[in-house]
Amino acid sequence: MTPRYLMADQALFRDPSLFETHHLPEVFNYRDAQLKDLAFALRPTLYGARPLNTLLQGPPGTGKTTAVRRLFAEVEETTPQVVPILVSCLGKRTTYAVLSQIYLTLFNHSPPSHGPSSSRILSEIGDNLARRGAVLVVCLDDANHLVQKRVLNDVLIRILRLHEFYPGARTGVVMTDSSMDLPLHHILDPSTWSSLQASTISFPPYSADEVRSILADRVRAGVYPGVVPPAVLDDVAERTVGTADLRIGMDLMKGAVHHAERAGQKTVTVGDVETVFAVVMRTRLASTVQTLTPTEQSVLAVLAGMADRREETTSGRVYEAVTAVEPMSYTMFHERVQRLEGLRLVRTRRRKKGQGRTREIVVREGVSDAVSAGSSGESMNGCIGVADDEKRRYETGGG
Numbered sequence: 001m002t003p004r005y006l007m008a009d010q011a012l013f014r015d016p017s018l019f020e021t022h023h024l025p026e027v028f029n030y031r032d033a034q035l036k037d038l039a040f041a042l043r044p045t046l047y048g049a050r051p052l053n054t055l056l057q058g059p060p061g062t063g064k065t066t067a068v069r070r071l072f073a074e075v076e077e078t079t080p081q082v083v084p085i086l087v088s089c090l091g092k093r094t095t096y097a098v099l100s101q102i103y104l105t106l107f108n109h110s111p112p113s114h115g116p117s118s119s120r121i122l123s124e125i126g127d128n129l130a131r132r133g134a135v136l137v138v139c140l141d142d143a144n145h146l147v148q149k150r151v152l153n154d155v156l157i158r159i160l161r162l163h164e165f166y167p168g169a170r171t172g173v174v175m176t177d178s179s180m181d182l183p184l185h186h187i188l189d190p191s192t193w194s195s196l197q198a199s200t201i202s203f204p205p206y207s208a209d210e211v212r213s214i215l216a217d218r219v220r221a222g223v224y225p226g227v228v229p230p231a232v233l234d235d236v237a238e239r240t241v242g243t244a245d246l247r248i249g250m251d252l253m254k255g256a257v258h259h260a261e262r263a264g265q266k267t268v269t270v271g272d273v274e275t276v277f278a279v280v281m282r283t284r285l286a287s288t289v290q291t292l293t294p295t296e297q298s299v300l301a302v303l304a305g306m307a308d309r310r311e312e313t314t315s316g317r318v319y320e321a322v323t324a325v326e327p328m329s330y331t332m333f334h335e336r337v338q339r340l341e342g343l344r345l346v347r348t349r350r351r352k353k354g355q356g357r358t359r360e361i362v363v364r365e366g367v368s369d370a371v372s373a374g375s376s377g378e379s380m381n382g383c384i385g386v387a388d389d390e391k392r393r394y395e396t397g398g399g
Ligand SMILES: Nc1ncnc2c1ncn2[C@@H]1O[C@H](COP(=O)(O)OP(=O)(O)OP(=O)(O)O)[C@@H](O)[C@H]1O
Pocket: 020, 021, 022, 023, 024, 025, 027, 028, 029, 030, 031, 058, 059, 060, 061, 062, 063, 064, 065, 066, 067, 142, 176, 177, 178, 203, 214, 246, 247, 250
């Protein structure tokens, strides 16, 4: 039976899922050099040896995770004795959470609910690998989120030293970092640093032409011919370059096509893109704010308040204001600001003050709104609600 209702207004998309973040694209241009370098690091696993540990560094949306997923898929297909596991560190704040994810992938079920210790989970992982003679390659995706409380150091040392306690178990790590300056040599103990010895692969931002061509490929695969006119493609590409995140471009293109489809149009217009852009930005920002810890939310809320009142936001002043709300050491404050900067919620800049120089913390556009939307509800979830409402409105053609 031909579906009369489900597909009734599916007139413009061939396949909207091609625009989802988790979609692994068929065509992955402009990252040949990085794929080759990563393949080189993983190649020893084909012969049963440990991989070379690697750090993939570049701004958000530059293809780091996609490169890892492509090569992990190849490894999985060709080399059964290698177990590649990708752990998204965004929601993982403890060693236990990271190890549980590795356990889950290895054993196909979560650790027992009575809550074994991290060491117990690790010993089961080690036993399993040693028994099978397998090589474990863990990708800590967005490893910069593990910097607090020395979690990254703890996770790395446990994974990298596993072979000392379980001879036959071989392990290595790939880390991705979108903060661009994961200060590994500062945050890792000297012994972890020397076990890691990671080489770095850089993922520079895509040029404007590259962004346009990547979006054009996706449109070709996911949307019927003629639906997205060149002027619309140009507009989406330009806005994407402005936000420096290809993921926003994908969301924007998908949203604009949905908007046109719901309105019964045959083609997407620049007006559709304009309508959807604000919603995409708000949704993106809201979901980023939602990933913050309560302390990070406090720092951001204080900063946003100061920015709204046009107060001076030098780091000294902000530190004073933050500690009046929530006491913390300067180092801890500095780490929180670094994380907010890594998430592109704030940016810092050096400026002259009197005879010396000072660091100013600037809240990025739209962030104050996302924070106040969150604080007006019970939690930051309120902020997602606002964005979702708006999103629903445009998805149902309400503009
Ligand atoms: N060269 C490319 N060709 C096609 N699609 C790409 C390319 N690079 C990135 N993408 C797409 O852009 C989106 C973001 O890519 P990806 O998640 O790999 O970026 P990332 O660098 O890991 O970002 P983050 O640091 O924020 O995790 C995905 O939807 C991916 O399919």
